Amino acid sequence: GAGVSQSPSNKVTEKGKDVELRCDPISGHTALYWYRQSLGQGLEFLIYFQGNSAPDKSGLPSDRFSAERTGGSVSTLTIQRTQQEDSAVYLCASSLVGRTSGNRDTQYFGPGTRLTVL
């Protein structure tokens, strides 16, 4: 079946511009996660959606970052007024279960969006 898809695969933008990154999770998966991977920081958690619950935004690095998940499916990560330090690969993952047995579920990752801020 189809896995997690992300678009665009690459995005080059100028400092100060806003960008939107999209994630299509696996159909039926109730949990959705955003992570980012930058050269100096490794893989870090950004935000987590589980069903209709309030998202866990504790990993968002600043208020320039926001995300939404519409209809319990597609998610968009928005970065406003991009800075050069935002350059990274942004990864989306989804899982079937999430919070109720979060320490056992398997997360399936998309291929990522490589963001370059000039």
Add this chain to the structure above:
Amino acid sequence: DAKTTQPNSMESNEEEPVHLPCNHSTISGTDYIHWYRQLPSQGPEYVIHGLTSNVNNRMASLAIAEDRKSSTLILHRATLRDAAVYYCILRGTSGSRLTFGEGTQLTVNP
């Protein structure tokens, strides 16, 4: 989630077994041990997970020490495609996020 310690890098020869160690001395009783790997230019992929007993699946085996303070991911016959960064991650009941450390870069020599 509790912290894990892994070697920065390891090397193996093709078609030989590989044992990737992970120390997690502060593991709690409800923490599951998960392994993910990340191939070059791809997102991480799940490999295996366990709680107390050793686990086997089509990709690998997971050997968990009796005191649970360490575990070993075993690739029975390494292939060139197994060259990746392998992450050992502990997951507690308080949340679902994955907390990635530095992982082990596995190089497989032909």
